[in-house]
Amino acid sequence: MDRIRCLVLLAALAVFSAAEPQYFPQSNVSTWDQARLHCQMCYKELVSLNPNNIRELVHNLKNDSWIGLRKNLNNISLPWSHWSNGDPLTFQNWYPGRPKLSKPKDPVVNIMNYYSVTNSPSTCGCCCNPADTLAVSSPYSSYSPSASDNDMDYNMTASSVTARPTATTMTTGGTSNTVTTPNRDVTTAFFSGVTSSTSTDAIDTYIEDPCIVLLSCGLWYDKDCSQPLPFICYEDRFYGHANMSSLTLHTGTLNWTPGPGNIVDYRLEVRAVNYTLIKNLSILNGTNLSYFLSNLTAGTQYQIQVFPIKCDRDLNPENVSFYTKPDLIENLNITIISEAEVTLSWSPPEGNCDSYTVRVNGSKVNSTNSVNTNVTGLTAGAFYRFEVNAEVKDLSISGEPRNISCYTKPSMVNNLSVTDFTSDQVNFDWDPPYGNTSGYRVSFIGSTNGMNRTTDTKYLVTGLQAGSMVTLTVVALVPDASVESDPVSKTGRTKPGSVINLTERAVHSSNFSVSWEPPQGNYECFSVGLQLFSNPLMNWTSNTTSNNSTFTDLKAGVKYRVSVYTKNGDLFSAEANISVFTRPTIPTSLRVTHVDHTAISLTWAPPEDSQDVLLHYQINGTSHFNYCNMYSFSHMVNTTNLNHTFEKLYSGTKYDFSVAVMAGTEIGPSLNISQATLTNRTVLMVSMECSSSQPLQCEEPVTMLAVLMQLNKHFGNSFSDNVNWTVTWK
Template sequence: MGKRSLQDKVLILLSWGLVLMCSAAEQDYFPHSNTSTWDEARTHCQVCFKELVTVTPQNIQNIQNLSQNLTSDYWVGLRKYFYCTGNRSISWSRWANGDPLIFQNWYPGSPRFKSFPNSYCCSCSCSCTNPAMTTPGKTSFTTFTSFTTSGVRNTTDMSSFTDITNFTTSGVRNTTDMSSFTDMSSFTDITNQTVTDFNRLSDATTQNTPPATTPRMPVEAECVQSPTLSPLVSETDVNYIEDSCVAMLSFGAWVEKKCSELLPYVCYDDRFLGQVNVTNKTTESAFLTWQPGPGNISHYRIEVKVDNNLTQFTTYNLTHDLVNLTAGTGYSVQVFPVKCGRELNPQKVTFYTEPNKVENLLVINVTKTSVSLMWDKPVGNLDFYLIKVQDGQQIRSDTQSKEVNSLIPGNLYTFTVHSVVNDTLSEGYNTSKYTKPGKVLELKACENNLNSVLLRWKQPDGGFTGFVGKATYGNKCTVASASSK
């Protein structure tokens, strides 16, 4: 896989940053004054919070505000190396929670590198005009052949020799140090036990007697002083830490420290935002359910508040059945997940129990167009009463009685009365009643005879089921009925 260019890396970091900006949860920060190693601090943060604090462009302002209250160096969730699948990752690449490092705030001089190069400097050295003679008075050797008058004895590598051996016809005699020789004019030939020219020795390897040679003077190298540049040599930084961890200074900048140092630290946790649901509400009970808190939740503490009274419960479950409640009453509930003795943000809900239904509903008056009702207030609380009429009317009442108007004469109506609290209706209490029918119109008597009289009239508005006629003579009353046909 080819190496990425700097531009590619910047684009990748920007992409990671955009993902973080879109998905970052709201966070809370928790400084700890007790000192721990970096690993111990991280373990505690993972168990009781989420992680050691992570610094991003989104939370830098919160971190800066937090650092103003810090009085020393604090561990944060950044380490030079993290290990995955057995291979060391790139240094300073990810936070402890796995987020990529897209923001840095190093103190000047940090982070430190393992070594740094010396700068070039000028020096004077000897530059030789004769490349074959690098040192005055010395000859560079490749091989040396030892021999006698009878022929070749052996060959010795002379590439590292600094002295020369004197020979006789019988072999090697002694060794004389040549390191201080500058003049070889006193040497004659090999028969005088002195070697004068080693460039001709190779010819002697094929003869029985050493050849006679003419003395040759060594050529001295001519040296010229000239400025040169010294090589680039790296020096190890004595303050370098191979696997360092990051501490945040009290003013927010970062420095490297040994991970084994004991420092206070800052943990963070995503702000928990859950919700409580209420089901099966009755006049005196309700069933609660809520979402599980993050991490190692030991238990849940429930607060139930009504007016100025507070009741508390503890549970290890995600449900709770509230009982012995008051009808028509508003309750405020908070459920706190408890993690390492610390209460997370509570899940909240408010609700009302159902009000009790009214009692003793009575019809106290009826007219052709109205019916008057009266009832007793139920036990518990309520906001008002709602009267539902069969014809679709809904009438509000703030008292325990109400006249229902705009009815049609002679019709049967069913009236249902509810107690209401916070738009929650109680069970209804109902009664039925006819309104009075209307009066007949244009009543006339006709076809009179000795024993009867025929009455005619116009039917009234509204409903009716029949007619009743009364004839009175003196103290006598005669009643006659007729159908509606």
């Protein structure tokens, strides 16, 4: 009676891992043991196959190659159960009739695979239908050999085998998978059974401890392990981690994780702008993977790659990017102090930096790329501590700060006024300035003079002569007297009459004078006011005892209103006023901003001595091209804008433009510019009849050149450069 071996069908297990395997076919032929040793030294291990990688490997496989499967491996009692890397065998793709499970007897017993009943690669080779071979990437047949394997026979009937495979659905672990199996009577789950054969092909050499070859068509075949063949290694892609520690201005320590296996060779590549360092390292102590970097530039970004080197092969590099700590800034100074702003300036640190951080009293207020900054929004008369440090784009590392301190300028006192007066004293009162102040310095000039300090907001001047004048000046102070406010003054008087015949004199672009006749009766002084007509908020007032006043540092080409009062104490006369235009000056920065075939746009800037005021401009545009009274152009525009567009112009024509400031009826000097419109090219053909009696004389180059020169002279006299034109032979 034939003996039957029971085969156990194992479900294929899907193994998921975070590893990213890489495959390395090796063309140098080696025995299986030599191949495995090479893979272990230079990679990880001989390749293990699964339904996910077999297609990728076979797609580019050109030679039969050793894989990591052997019958008796690592002293495991159960043969064909594990791969060389220790993973369990969860997938099989044997060549039909393989592997040989026992020494062949007569008759030879063949194990049926799910392809056909033949067992020789020459019968099918790699020319089988791929659907019959590589479609098996799902549950498979397996077996559990025992010690009595060599004494067992297997039977199957030839009638149970057909050539055409069909799809069979198999459920493993609750998952339904479809595999390609022969269309046969399945008697033991996956295999159809066993049968005996007396074919000569079935008589193969039995190998006691065979190793497995991956055929180029994807099937597995057992061969003698000492046979030299190509092989396939694999390795999980290495992902390491590098970092920097102990960063200073010029040094830092690089640390990185060891590469896979006993790697001792690494290549270090450090790069920055105008800097490259390549260092080959051999580190025998694999637990101390670090390198001290020195002579670095402060505030500089460096890119580092550490390449583990395994068998002269670069592995995936470990990368890190870092900045060195920026150095201290230099020469921190306060350049301008005002009531609400402080301007700081400094010099860059040695090395590099990307920006600077400004802190006020410990709080960040600004980040800038320049070496100066305006700190705004401050309180007048307050004490501030300013810190500035260099920064790089990595905000986790900053330069040490430098600091400087100051008081802001106090504001002027408010509402200084005379609240009471008698024949010998005048009482002054004022409101505190906005912000902070530590007190006031008051000074007075009159029939008696003096100076004093006070923390009150009032001051009484005594011991004055009757009918005299006294002027009190008040300045706000800070504790260290480093800055003080602008002075505010006030004068007390008796009431006078109004001045007469107020007239302007000596008017210039930045100054003018006015004069008047004093009133009848007694007076003490005159109060003269100057106001910018276009902006009533811009006004100045001064007192004088003379019958004239000169105003300086004025804006050119601007209308001012001058008012004069006769003053006696806190009493004022009725106002006398006059309007005066300063002399206009020439605008600046006249340029063309747009040109097309029919329009030209201009823009300009106010005169240097007329900034931040409203001006009136007169713009003129003319063209000197007046051919047959058809192309003449002259246009004038008055505007307060700083730009204007001339439209409906002729193409290819030169236009002259001028811009001047208008001050009342006076027109100031003009700023001029010329510009031609874009040309719509028009070709005019001129035919000339040759009058020479000499044959072909007119076709001589010399003759043609002379005629062309005469034509250019003729049209040049007519057109000049007022229109775009050229004359050429056709």
